[in-house]
Amino acid sequence: MPDFTLADHDFDAIIFDCDGTIADTLxxxxxxxxxxxxxxxxxxxxxxxxxxxxxxxxxxxxxxxxxxxxxxxxxxxxxxxxxxxxxxxxTLREHGFAADIARSQFGHVPMAVASAGQKSVVTATLRTLDLLELFEHVVTVEDVSRPKPAPDLYLLAAEKLGVAPQRCLVFEDTDEGLEAARAAGMDAVDVRPFTIGEK
Structure with missing residues (x-):
């Protein structure tokens, strides 16, 4: 697994994708x-x-x-x-890499989830993993007119957090999601190298 440190990134808020990023929902x-x-x-x-x-x-x-x-x-x-x-x-499990980052940053920076999933499903996922309370906002595909790879979900999350998009750090696990985050002007981390072989 490659090395990762949050200190390498400059941000005022963190936005996480859900499926495949903080939750192993596959x-x-x-x-x-x-x-x-x-x-x-x-x-x-x-x-x-x-x-x-x-x-x-x-x-x-x-x-x-x-x-x-x-x-x-x-x-x-x-x-x-x-x-x-x-x-x-x-059968649901968390992906420890991103979930641990969310836990470590809780109370330090505002955080949100921006997911292509349905709100009821995403909320149930986060609640089951005892992660829901970490996030100030959960935005899903039902909240926007264009899903990823359009930047709408990430822009809406930033707006709700009250943080400029350029000051948001995103954690994602798909090419479409990374494209969406970067189109929103955000720094984006691909979690896939950190979740391979994770148990």
């Missing part, structure tokens, strides 16, 4: 989507899903339709996925 989401699709007679290949992590639910279902030549009732699947998610929270 197993939970896979089981959730697999179950929801299965109820409609569709299968979900694990390798296919893993190759598309970081996509919002809507984009994932669109990719599934294109790949499999089917038409899905996306709204119904989204609603069902939200309901099923909490059934699989026992």
């Amino acid at each position: 197993p939970v989401h896979y089981l959730t989507f697999k179950e929801a699709l299965g109820e409609h007679g569709h299968t979900l290949d694990e390798a296919w899903y893993h190759a598309r992590t970081g996509l919002s639910s809507g984009k994932l279902f669109a990719a599934y339709e294109q790949a499999h030549g089917v038409t899905l009732d996306r709204d119904a699947l989204l609603t069902r996925s939200r309901a099923l998610y909490e059934n699989h929270l026992d």
Whole structure:
């Protein structure tokens, strides 16, 4: 694992992505989507899903339709996925690298979560991991008109924190998310080198 120190970064606030950054939600989401699709007679290949992590639910279902030549009732699947998610929270784990940074900075700098997920799901994730109270704000895809890689989520988080975007440090795990943060004018850290092989 590479070395990392916060002292190398100049910031007044920190914004974290959720899925894949502070929470290892991949197993939970896979089981959730697999179950929801299965109820409609569709299968979900694990390798296919893993190759598309970081996509919002809507984009994932669109990719599934294109790949499999089917038409899905996306709204119904989204609603069902939200309901099923909490059934699989026992498989949820944190990513210690970013979660430990959030704990260490709590009370020192304002912090927020900016996620492409649904608010009910993101809130349930953070609450299950006992991380929710660390963040002053949680903004999700429902709060903006354009998801990542547009900068809207990160700009909204900065606005709610009352900190200029250029003074925000972002932790992200996807190319789309990093692009969004940089488009917002923020310093961004790719957490993937620090979470490989993490248990």
